[in-house]
Amino acid sequence: MDKKLKSGMVAIIGRPNVGKSTLLNSILGEKVSIVSDVPQTTRHQIRGIYTDERGQIVFIDTPGIHAGKDKLDKYMSRASLGSIDSVDAVIHMVDASEKTGLEEQHVISRLNKCAKPIIVGLNKIDITKGKFVPEYIKLWEDVRGVPMQEMNDLVLFPLSALKGTNVKKLIEILFEKMPFGPLLYPEDAITDFPKRMAMADLIREKLFLLMREEIPHSIAVIIEGVQPKRGKVLHIRAAILVERESQKEIVIGKAGAILKQAGTEARKDLEELLESKVFLELFVKASSNWREDYATLEDMGFVFSDL
Numbered sequence: 001m002d003k004k005l006k007s008g009m010v011a012i013i014g015r016p017n018v019g020k021s022t023l024l025n026s027i028l029g030e031k032v033s034i035v036s037d038v039p040q041t042t043r044h045q046i047r048g049i050y051t052d053e054r055g056q057i058v059f060i061d062t063p064g065i066h067a068g069k070d071k072l073d074k075y076m077s078r079a080s081l082g083s084i085d086s087v088d089a090v091i092h093m094v095d096a097s098e099k100t101g102l103e104e105q106h107v108i109s110r111l112n113k114c115a116k117p118i119i120v121g122l123n124k125i126d127i128t129k130g131k132f133v134p135e136y137i138k139l140w141e142d143v144r145g146v147p148m149q150e151m152n153d154l155v156l157f158p159l160s161a162l163k164g165t166n167v168k169k170l171i172e173i174l175f176e177k178m179p180f181g182p183l184l185y186p187e188d189a190i191t192d193f194p195k196r197m198a199m200a201d202l203i204r205e206k207l208f209l210l211m212r213e214e215i216p217h218s219i220a221v222i223i224e225g226v227q228p229k230r231g232k233v234l235h236i237r238a239a240i241l242v243e244r245e246s247q248k249e250i251v252i253g254k255a256g257a258i259l260k261q262a263g264t265e266a267r268k269d270l271e272e273l274l275e276s277k278v279f280l281e282l283f284v285k286a287s288s289n290w291r292e293d294y295a296t297l298e299d300m301g302f303v304f305s306d307l
């Protein structure tokens with residue numbers, strides 16, 4: 001093996017909707033993490049694996065850090081911040097077209113104690129040319145009491161994850177910070193996200209995109225079964241969970257329009273993911289407190305053993 005290979009792990013953290021998953025997809029040149037303009041789109045930690053002749057970087061895309069109160073919110077914030085301890089560098093993504101908030105203060109005070117290389121990804125510079133960058137600098141200067149130029153462990157990095165601006169340069173900087181070591185995953189691996197969860201997430205993405213702000217937070221998707229159906233067509237049965245009976249009709253839409261369109265769009269993506277023809281059966285169930293129910297959350301792939 002080439003002794004000069006580098007390999008390591010990088011966590012991408014930050015508040016909801018700043019572009020963490022978009023960045024991961026842009027780095028990999030493939031969609032491994034779902035993206036929407038609704039905050040709290042990502043619910044699981046997803047590893048995306050980047051390999052080239054320099055070595056391998058395993059990126060961990062995390063759920064947005066959010067100060068919500070139910071079990072799912074707490075689980076997600078804890079898991080995201082917890083990922084800092086097991087990585088070689090952290091990308092703190094912020095939306096430089098928006099003002100700073102409590103979430104950034106919270107993340108920065110945690111990062112300040114972690115003694116790891118930190119890259120502040122000043123994202124969405126394509127919109128307002130990073131109008132609020134000085135505010136993000138000030139947050140760090142306030143926490144440390146020294147000017148930014150004296151913070152050697154910190155790189156401020158303007159980005160557009162959506163347009164791909166500076167993404168190559170970001171990978172270059174990260175490789176500089178990675179330790180020497182063998183590849184952690186096979187050379188051609190892209191993600192470790194289990195297929196079943198990826199399938200459920202693709203369906204959830206279509207629903208988010210179609211319904212916008214109507215009720216997405218109270219939606220979950222569970223794959224209840226995958227069976228070959230006559231010949232090579234996979235029959236996928238997926239349940240869409242909502243919290244109240246009254247929300248069922250919003251998901252179904254007028255004359256079934258939303259469910260039908262989500263199904264058609266999800267089927268196309270599923271066929272690509274699974275490299276097979278797919279028959280997708282979607283149905284909607286009301287389950288009053290799935291966000292608090294361990295059994296349901298575990299069915300969805302959340303692991304609660306450390307709680």
Ligand SMILES: Nc1nc2c(ncn2[C@@H]2O[C@H](COP(=O)(O)OP(=O)(O)OP(=O)(O)O)[C@@H](O)[C@H]2O)c(=O)[nH]1
Binds near residue numbers: 015021023063123125
């Ligand atoms: N203009 C612009 N929009 C972006 C950029 N990066 C991401 N977006 C958009 O911002 C929205 C949120 O992107 P996501 O990648 O889902 O954000 P996230 O940080 O993963 O969000 P959560 O998973 O909810 O924590 C989507 O509509 C993206 O298209 C960017 O560089 N420029």
Ligand SMILES: [Mg+2]
Binds near residue numbers: 021034035
């Ligand atoms: Mg995300």
